[in-house]
Amino acid sequence: MSLSRKDKPLYLQIKNILKDRILHGVYPLGENIPSEPQLEQEFSVSKITVRGAIQELVQEGYLERGSGKGTKVIRNKAASKLSKWKHFTEILVEEGHQIQKKWLRAEAIRTEADTELHELFGEQCFKLERVYYLDDKPYIYYTHYLSMVLGKLKLSDLNARSLYELLEEHNISLDRLRDEFSVAAPPPEAEEILQLSGKGMPLLKRSRYSYDEHGKITEFSVGYYNTELQNYIVNYDV
Structure with missing residues (x-):
């Protein structure tokens, strides 16, 4: 997938794409997202860029890193300021x-x-x-x-x-x-x-x-x- 080099930082673009996939079930709850090398290849970016995107999602509570076990989806719901009801x-x-x-x-x-x-x-x-x-x-x-x-x-x-x-x-x-x-x-x-x-x-x-x-x-x-x-x-x- 191609990213815009004139847009926001690449790691934030990748973070938003991964988050969107989590929220829409492409990466199911309780399962691992693709490995860092796979994401590097998909987005044609460096390891540092991919890790920055993943770290953002870890901090927001969507992902959990496991030593030698990959990175797991632990949350697939977005917080909404408009309503407490689920989308x-x-x-x-x-x-x-x-x-x-x-x-x-x-x-x-x-x-x-x-x-x-x-x-x-x-x-x-x-x-x-x-x-x-x-x-x-x-x-x-x-x-x-x-x-x-x-x-x-x-x-x-x-x-x-x-x-x-x-x-x-x-x-x-x-x-x-x-x-x-x-x-x-x-x-x-x-x-x-x-x-x-x-x-x-x-x-x-x-x-x-x-x-x-x-x-x-x-x-x-x-x-x-x-x-x-x-x-x-x-x-x-x-």
Whole structure:
């Protein structure tokens, strides 16, 4: 995997990639991550760089080093400032599934007058598309919309980090989320990416509004879930 030499330090980029794999079940709880030589080869970096990334994850409580036994995953849950409830993907990972995500496109678009996007972001916004795979099968298709305050945004900017990490790097904080659920037929591009069995098949649709601490919209996203593969799950502790 190639890393950006113009971005944050290489060890932090690798740390974020490894952390993402832990949180999405690529490296399961209780099992070892690849060895340092394997990671050096994958990322084409030095031993010092790999060790720096691993040390960060050890300090954050995700990994544990064992003398002669490799480096084990001991935690696969992210701390959330927004909610004490578990994320949907965390629940799936705990149940033994593997989640992978892939960014598809990133572009600036002009919004049409009298539309929700125009009301939220004005004349222009960024449009980002990605797909989540559940056990190697396309499961969720997301479209994210962001304000132009991020400046120029390319797909390569997202390869080694999550969307919310990118927002944090631009000092854009999230204070409140609002989710709306409905059932709707997905757009043609979503049907194709999700490999649906029939056109016009209604799917679970989630619309998310993310606000900063001042109540200003930060991000708006729409996700379509192929619940034929997996139901949407919410666990509540009482």
